[in-house]
Amino acid sequence: MKTASSNKPAITVEDLTAGYDEQLIFDRLNFQVGRGELFVILGGSGCGKSTLLRLLIGLKTPAAGRIVVNGVDISTAGEQSMKGLRTGIGVLFQSGALFGSMTLAENVALPLQEYTDLSPAAIERIVAMKLAMVSLAGHENHYPSELSGGMVKRAGLARAMALDPSILFFDEPSAGLDPITAAELDHLIKDLNRGLGTTMVVVTHDLDSIMTIADRVIMLGTEKKGIIAEGDPRELKMHSQDPLVQSFFNRQPLKTVL
């Protein structure tokens, strides 16, 4: 793990409290993500994984507490510092969320056109490189509707990486993919994490993915409205005494573990 070598954490969450209407989802959540770490947020359906991701990327406002991403407190940040923060992070949504009216090249080029003064030729070269990084070289002029689910996700990843962000967020990257494509995407995420040193925060409940990619995980629980386990997933699988953690990692119904 690269956590030890980093000075300041990439993400710090302090006493985060959040929910919808009158339903409390997180009650004083605390955790940190180190620089260069491949950090996985896991838990069963409905435990608030995706809500936590939306909070971390600033799409949802917390009721209380602090979320500091790349040194910016996103719960109090103004428009200008939020804009600065957004160029430093990339998000791959579950559906890929590519713009359907644009080609892959146009999708990837969009952040480059908005935030850099690069010439069209330079942008074209960078776009080709990003697409090649996710094994989509030659698909520049295809529209998202012409691609398979796995290709759309990889193209979404290329777009998320366009500005070389220091943190990449993934929402259920392997959802809806066949095991081979999912495994390829897992390896791609791992390779990019190791190769580029990008901090990665992955929300998933896919056990195979977790075991393949995660440096460290936090597991969220509905009852506790917070973290029920934290650490190396392999360690947790072997040594955790928590029935929910055991049930999750051994893929067994909870009542058989209790």
Place this chain on the structure above:
Amino acid sequence: MGNTYPWPGHSTATISPGTQRMEGHGVPIISVSGEVEGEILLSLSGRITLEHLETMNREFQSRLAGLPPAPLAVDLAEVDYLDSAGALALMMLGKGDGGRPIRFVNATPQAEQIIDLLGRLDLYSQHLKPVQHFSILEYAGEATFYIIRGFRHIMTFLGELLVAMIHAIRTPHSVRWADVLDQMKRIGVDGLPIVGLISMLVGVVMAFMSALQLKQFGADIYVASLVGIAIVKELGPMMTAIIVAGRSGSAFAAEIGTMMVDLEVDALVTMGFSPVRFLAFPKVLAAMLVVPLLTMYSFIFGIGGGMLVGVLGLDLTVFTYIQQTLKSITTFDIVTSLIKSMVFAVLIAGIGCQRGFQARGGAESVGSMTTSAVVSAIFLVIVADSAFAIVLHYLS
């Protein structure tokens, strides 16, 4: 036990109340064999399935009606096929007010599995969340909050649109001109045929209707004035606005709504783009530029339609018709109408985009927001038109 699933209409035989034993192809047969050691023995045969559920329930009730409340022993030896609905019907005999203890005998392994599976389910618990009944006061409160939220949403959107507009004036190169041109083509060029056709037909109808009356007084020439004034002052901008609301307002709402549902708008936000500046502003700007042009086009076709009737039906010359039309309409009329159509354009495109941003969840929401976009746009256009009518009345 046969594994075939009952196919529709394969048996029309029913159990008539009062018969002790029913014969029929696949129809369940229920017979009471009497009491054995304090238990009522109920023998079943045939297919105990969803298809025969209602008749079976009636039959159970009539068979057990006059009998003492002793436990039931249900013999399943002759049952050909038991599905989950059939098993549920059997188990319900042991539940509720008239329920008696029940046990099953001679069940096949498959039947036992189904009964066992159902036995493990919590079939009789109450719903955790009781259905809430609101009073009229609560409904009124909910509706008020809904209206306030809607108003706040529209105001926020208008504010953001205004900010985007100021930003565009200060830094014109930041406007996505390619998008604006594309939208101008979609709203304007693609809308030309239908705007032209409808305007011409409206011109024809107006000329026909007015000619019938004016002919009686020998005032045929005033058909040109009537059509000209009506088209330029009211019908041209209004018809164009309604067509643009139907064609483009709905398209904006559906496009942005789908992007909301597919999280494309969230992706934009996380990339640091303002969705209003990126998605809504080019559409509103394109509509502002192109709807007045479409309205001019509508003037030409509307007056052309009237002229068709004037020339072919009333023996007016083209020159006379045009001269009479030009005499009736003023530059002030044309300019105010074009300004009016620009306001209509902002309303239609604005409400279309705003409704799109309100879409949440799935396809149904996109559909209802699209409908709402068109209805609200037409309503606002008519309200704005009334306001213009009053203001222009005093101005002129």
